[in-house]
Amino acid sequence: MRVIIVDDHPLARAGMVGELTRVGGFDIVGEAYDVDSAIAITRELTPDVVLLDVHMPGGRGSGGAEVVRACADLYPATKFLAISVSDAARDVVAVVRAGARGYVTKDVTGEKLADALRRVADGDVAFSARLAGFVLDAFGAEAGDVTDRDDELDRLTAREQEVMRLIARGMAYKEVASDLYISIKTVETHVSAVLRKLQLSNRHELARWAAARRIV
Amino acid sequence: MERYPLRRPRSGRIVTGVCQGIADHLAVNVWIIRLIFFALGFVRFVGLLIYMWLTIAVPASDDVPDRVGKRFSPSIRTRLLSLAALALLAAVSIVIFDSVFTVSPGIVLSIVCLVAGAALAWTNIGGSSVRVQVIRLLSGISFLVIGVLIFAVRDEEPRTMIASVGVALSVLAIAVLAMWPAAARMLRELDAARRESASEAARADIAAHLHDSVLQTLTLIRNSSANPATVTRLARVQERQLRTWLYGTKGDEASLPEAFQAMAGEVEDLYGVEIEFVSVGDGERDEHSRALLAASREALVNAVRHGSPPVSVYAEFSHDATDVFIRDHGVGFDVDAIPDDRHGVRDSILARTERHGGTVTIKKRSPGTEVHIRIPRGQS
Numbered sequence: 001m002r003v004i005i006v007d008d009h010p011l012a013r014a015g016m017v018g019e020l021t022r023v024g025g026f027d028i029v030g031e032a033y034d035v036d037s038a039i040a041i042t043r044e045l046t047p048d049v050v051l052l053d054v055h056m057p058g059g060r061g062s063g064g065a066e067v068v069r070a071c072a073d074l075y076p077a078t079k080f081l082a083i084s085v086s087d088a089a090r091d092v093v094a095v096v097r098a099g100a101r102g103y104v105t106k107d108v109t110g111e112k113l114a115d116a117l118r119r120v121a122d123g124d125v126a127f128s129a130r131l132a133g134f135v136l137d138a139f140g141a142e143a144g145d146v147t148d149r150d151d152e153l154d155r156l157t158a159r160e161q162e163v164m165r166l167i168a169r170g171m172a173y174k175e176v177a178s179d180l181y182i183s184i185k186t187v188e189t190h191v192s193a194v195l196r197k198l199q200l201s202n203r204h205e206l207a208r209w210a211a212a213r214r215i216v
Numbered sequence: 217m218e219r220y221p222l223r224r225p226r227s228g229r230i231v232t233g234v235c236q237g238i239a240d241h242l243a244v245n246v247w248i249i250r251l252i253f254f255a256l257g258f259v260r261f262v263g264l265l266i267y268m269w270l271t272i273a274v275p276a277s278d279d280v281p282d283r284v285g286k287r288f289s290p291s292i293r294t295r296l297l298s299l300a301a302l303a304l305l306a307a308v309s310i311v312i313f314d315s316v317f318t319v320s321p322g323i324v325l326s327i328v329c330l331v332a333g334a335a336l337a338w339t340n341i342g343g344s345s346v347r348v349q350v351i352r353l354l355s356g357i358s359f360l361v362i363g364v365l366i367f368a369v370r371d372e373e374p375r376t377m378i379a380s381v382g383v384a385l386s387v388l389a390i391a392v393l394a395m396w397p398a399a400a401r402m403l404r405e406l407d408a409a410r411r412e413s414a415s416e417a418a419r420a421d422i423a424a425h426l427h428d429s430v431l432q433t434l435t436l437i438r439n440s441s442a443n444p445a446t447v448t449r450l451a452r453v454q455e456r457q458l459r460t461w462l463y464g465t466k467g468d469e470a471s472l473p474e475a476f477q478a479m480a481g482e483v484e485d486l487y488g489v490e491i492e493f494v495s496v497g498d499g500e501r502d503e504h505s506r507a508l509l510a511a512s513r514e515a516l517v518n519a520v521r522h523g524s525p526p527v528s529v530y531a532e533f534s535h536d537a538t539d540v541f542i543r544d545h546g547v548g549f550d551v552d553a554i555p556d557d558r559h560g561v562r563d564s565i566l567a568r569t570e571r572h573g574g575t576v577t578i579k580k581r582s583p584g585t586e587v588h589i590r591i592p593r594g595q596s
Contacts, residue, residue: 088462107490129528133494136532168494169541170528175581 001121002047004030006038006067007083008056012106016051016083019110026117035059038067046078048121051113052100054084054091065098072099081120083108087130093138097199102126124188125195132168135194136161156194163190219243223277224270230290230298232271258309265327272335322370322377326363333359350403354392361388429457449488456481472499472538476531479513487520492528499533504572504591511576512540514564515587519544523584537592545584565589 003026007013013031020026030045032038035058042050050071054064068080082100084091092103101120104113105128116126139156156164166176173191177184222241224233235253239246256263290298337356365384369377433454440446460477473495480493512529519527523544530541565587569576574591 088459129492129494129530133496133530136496165530165532168496168532169530169586170492170494170526170543171581 001025001049001117002027002029002045003117004028004032004038004042004045004047004050006032006050006056006064007053008033009053012053016113019113020117023110023114025114035063035066039070042067042071042074042078046074048078049117050078050080051117052080052082052095054082054086054095062094064100065095068095068098068100075099076123079120079123081116081126083113089134089137092131092134093198096131096195099199101195102128103131104128105130125191127167127191127195129168129170132164135198136164136168138198156197160190160194163187164194167191222274224274226276226278230295231302232267233276234267234270234274237270237274257306264306268331269334272331272338322366326367326370329359329363329366331363333357333361333363350399358385358388361385425461429461430454445488449485452490453485456484472501472505473497473531473533475501475505475509476512476529476540479509480516480529483513483516483520487517489520489525489527491516491520492526493531494528495531495533497533499535499538499593502593504538504574504593507568507572508538508540508574508589508591511565511568511589512542515540515542515589519546519585519587522546523548535593537590540589542587542589543581543584548580548583548585 003020005013005016005028007016010033013033017028017031020028029047030041032041034056037058038050038052038056039059050067052064052067056063056067059066059070064080064082064084068082071078071080080100082092082095082103083106084095084103085106086092087105096103102116102125104116104126108116119126135156139161162180163176166179171179173184173187177187180187220240220243222237224237225240226233228236228246230236230250235249236246239249242249253263253267256266333356335356336352336359361384362381365381366377369380372380433450437447437450440450460481476495477493480491484491512531516527516529519542523546525545527542527544530543532539566576569589569591572591574589577588577590579586579588
């Protein structure tokens, strides 16, 4: 798998390169350290996944989210996985709404990172427990089934909520599938649907939640 | 013994609590003070004027001084009745004394204006913006001026009175207009200076905090660089502290999610094992919160000591219940196989939760164990 690593900290970059080399199976074709160089090298090399830090200098100041938006037309050939020290709601939701297909924090192990990268490359979503927590918070953890087509984007279905809850409890997709007696593929479908809602929903709950936390 | 400060207490007042306040301050019987004011009231209303001035000038207070015995605290009804009686007495005495000295409407109007002006100009409700305060001050001064003028021309005809008042107000208005630009500029400079000093204070605050916490920890880390376990622990502690400081809410009363986060942090620091904490929703503390926190803490400590990492806590706060899931990836244990003399899980977690109307479910997962503690809200 061809990967580009983007981070403005040289030590962090070296760390990620080291871990991925140790785990194996990844071809690190490039590195970048700010928004402009990240956009340039991504468009030039079109890797399978870009591992992207959220906070970076350059461009117009929005960091990782800006890179994702600028390369949105490269999807689905190139996908983005966000990584950051911060797990503040503001950062996570912003970069996911820009189009990132997942989010991991920097204290993740090499194996977990590799797993997340593979998920994203396969077209699925790398959902961390914390991201699931944010989603539940943003969409409201109490909801019923969606009956009205208009509200489809606004709320999670009961099933999607259950999946999110199990992920927030720290379970891997396999455990979620066995707990709910569904297949792993179904779990991935639900997770993708939730990601789509997070990215597209602009109304009611999400907007209010975002405004309360001053997220764009 | 220190003298209790002069305040107008809410308890023990009949009208506005001036007499009670003076009595507390001087440590004499309140009825003596009331008698003095009553007597002074007859001397050309001096008592009444002093009373009104003290009402404006002395702040009200909810406190009750320690050394006071049982107070005479009349009910609202009694207070209103006595107020009515006093008003009646005042009216009667005005009529009686009308023959002794005339109380023209001019004097009454003048006094009303003076009191209103003084009230506006001298009382301050803290926290209102500069603009509002300026308006209050100006209107207070206007009323005072009008009051004095009316007193000066009280014996003239109404038309002359109105003309004089009109002239004086115009003079006042022109003076204010002339001073306005200078005053506005001074106010702006004052505001800018205040804002700048606030941001300076904030910057100094940040610098102090960073110096105390982050720099210290970094030094410690550098010194312990040979010991990776210590380094990790120090880094984790500092990371959490900085996160809380940056993203946490300010306030002394920790909400329930924050209390949970703090508890997870404590356990993390104590045992040196990383704990991932995810929380959804918000909730206020209620009568079950302490038990919930204690039971969760116990389960978490078990997970850390007897289980294996990664250890995670997921807490969901909704308005009808709180659910806490504590997960570890160790070998797991069998609840029924716990010997009777080990009290941990049984008493500390199970019994405590059930006493508060909640449930505990321990599920074996592969790998590890998940403990689910659920306590509904609003149950006894």
